[in-house]
Amino acid sequence: MTMPLNGPAAPGRDPIAEARRQWLAHGWHDAADGMAAVTSVMRAQQLLLTQIDALLRPFGLTFARFELLRLLSFAHGRRMTMRKAGQRLQVHPTSLTSLAARLASDGHITREANPDDGRSAILVLTDTGARLVEDATAVLNDDVFCGLGLAPQDIAVLVDVLGRFRATRGDFAP
Known part of the structure; x- marks a missing residue:
C-alpha cells in the first residue's frame, strides 16, 4: 500500500x-x-505520481523521461522526429x-539531424535506453499498472469516463 503524500x-x-459536505452546507449545490470530482482526480494524480516517481527514481528517470523512452521503443526503428514525439x-x-537533452546526456537516446528537414532532429533510442525502459516498464507494470486496487470493470469504466471527459475538452478527436 502506498502512503499518501502527507501521511494517512x-x-x-x-x-x-x-x-463536498462543506460545499453543500454553503449552498453551492450545483458545484x-x-x-469533488475534480479534487478526486487531482488527488489520484498526486498519489500515482508519488508512487511512480519513487519507483522510477532508482532508474534515474522521471515519468516524463520514461514516457519518451517508452514511446521511442515502440517507434519503427526506435526513432522518431522531435515534432512527432512532442505531438504524441x-x-x-x-x-x-529538455527531456531529450537529459536522456541524451545520460546515453539513453541520441539526436540526429533530420535529413528531410535541417531544422529538426530525430530522437533515436540507444541500446542502453532500450534496456533501461524495459526494466522500468517491468517495475511499473508489476507495482502500479497491474496493482491499481480496482476491479477490472471499474478500471474499464474509469478509462471510458476519463476518455470521454478528455475528448469533450479537446484532448483528442474521437
Whole structure:
C-alpha cells in the first residue's frame, strides 16, 4: 500500500467528502459534485505520481523521461522526429527539448539531424535506453499498472469516463 503524500488521513474520514459536505452546507449545490470530482482526480494524480516517481527514481528517470523512452521503443526503428514525439506525448517543444537533452546526456537516446528537414532532429533510442525502459516498464507494470486496487470493470469504466471527459475538452478527436 502506498502512503499518501502527507501521511494517512484520519481513519474513516475522506477529506474530499468533507469538502463536498462543506460545499453543500454553503449552498453551492450545483458545484459540489464537480468540485469533488475534480479534487478526486487531482488527488489520484498526486498519489500515482508519488508512487511512480519513487519507483522510477532508482532508474534515474522521471515519468516524463520514461514516457519518451517508452514511446521511442515502440517507434519503427526506435526513432522518431522531435515534432512527432512532442505531438504524441502532448508536450511543449521546450519541455521535450529538455527531456531529450537529459536522456541524451545520460546515453539513453541520441539526436540526429533530420535529413528531410535541417531544422529538426530525430530522437533515436540507444541500446542502453532500450534496456533501461524495459526494466522500468517491468517495475511499473508489476507495482502500479497491474496493482491499481480496482476491479477490472471499474478500471474499464474509469478509462471510458476519463476518455470521454478528455475528448469533450479537446484532448483528442474521437
